[in-house]
Amino acid sequence: MNEQATGTTGVSASGAERLRVCEIFHSIQGEADAVGWPTVFVRLTGCPLRCVWCDTEYSFQGGEWRDIDDLVADVGAFDTRHVCVTGGEPLAQKRCLLLLQRLCEAGHEVSLETSGALDVSGVDPRVRKVMDLKAPGSGEAARNLWSNLDHLQAHDQIKIVIADREDYEWARAAVREHALEQRCMVLFSPVHGKLAPRQLAEWILEDRLPVRLQMQMHKQLWGDAPGH
Numbered sequence: 001m002n003e004q005a006t007g008t009t010g011v012s013a014s015g016a017e018r019l020r021v022c023e024i025f026h027s028i029q030g031e032a033d034a035v036g037w038p039t040v041f042v043r044l045t046g047c048p049l050r051c052v053w054c055d056t057e058y059s060f061q062g063g064e065w066r067d068i069d070d071l072v073a074d075v076g077a078f079d080t081r082h083v084c085v086t087g088g089e090p091l092a093q094k095r096c097l098l099l100l101q102r103l104c105e106a107g108h109e110v111s112l113e114t115s116g117a118l119d120v121s122g123v124d125p126r127v128r129k130v131m132d133l134k135a136p137g138s139g140e141a142a143r144n145l146w147s148n149l150d151h152l153q154a155h156d157q158i159k160i161v162i163a164d165r166e167d168y169e170w171a172r173a174a175v176r177e178h179a180l181e182q183r184c185m186v187l188f189s190p191v192h193g194k195l196a197p198r199q200l201a202e203w204i205l206e207d208r209l210p211v212r213l214q215m216q217m218h219k220q221l222w223g224d225a226p227g228h
Contacts, residue, residue: 016067019093020045022059024071026078030217032130032157033185034111039082040075044096047088049115051138053163053191059088068095072102086113091120100124117143121151129156130187135170137163137191149178156184159214163191168203181210189214 022043029039043056045063075083083103090096091114103110104126111128114120117140120129131148134140138161152158158180160171171188180186188211190200197215204213 016069017095017098018065018067019071019095019099020063021066021071022063022088024074026080028217028221029082029084030221031189031214032111032113032159032187033128034082034084034109035214035217037082038080039084040078040080042071042075042083042085042099044085044087044090044093046092047115048092049089049117049134049140049143051115051134051140051161053138053161053194055192056086056088068099068102071099072106075103075108076106081107081109082111083108084111084113089115089118091118091123097122097124100127115140115143116148117145119145120148123151125153129153131156131158133158133160133171133174135160135162135167137167141170146178149180149183152183154184157187158184159187159189161189161191162200163194165203168200172207172209175209175211186211187214188212189216192216 022045025041027039027041029035029037043059045059045061047060085096085100090112100110100112101124104124111130112123113130116132116134120131123129129152134144162168162171175181175186188200188204190197201213204211
């Protein structure tokens with residue numbers, strides 16, 4: 001989904017900038033370098049990708065239009081330092097960039113979870129980008145926007161979700177070909193319920209890969225329940 005698909009420009013009758021929001025919730029960050037921290041999640045509606053293992057399909061449609069100033073105020077009410085803007089694909093709504101900027105200006109430690117299929121060059125440099133590279137098992141590997149690698153900073157992270165040995169070998173080749181670990185932290189994550197984390201750990205150790213294994217802590221705590 002993009003803003004054109006919603007039938008509106010993302011500006012209210014009063015002229016306020018706004019975004020279509022699936023949900024806002026307070027939980028424990030389950031992934032990336034902020035894992036374990038209490039975090040406010042702002043999940044935006046819409047995604048142009050259809051990864052076969054997606055666990056947030058409910059965010060593809062629906063949601064509620066919210067003024068960005070109101071969103072920032074709602075986030076602040078949780079009195080929590082860490083904020084994660086996610087989706088869906090949050091960058092499918094162009095005013096996501098404004099939300100990220102406003103959250104940084106409000107003093108939050110802000111991360112962005114993005115698919116790697118849309119341009120990240122306009123993201124506020126204070127934001128920690130957690131950017132996917134889609135392996136073949138996702139069904140969306142052709143959507144990887146490789147030029148995004150040139151816009152990553154040392155505090156960003158590259159995440160590759162791995163479903164099987166083919167995905168692992170693809171990811172291993174990507175790490176070596178693009179020297180990904182020299183750009184930022186590289187995260188390998190097993191598809192929940194499909195690839196045993198222990199198996200992925202053994203492959204990483206066998207190949208001496210300079211990557212970090214991550215499991216989804218929120219799923220260990222709450223399973224697939226929305227709002228976590």
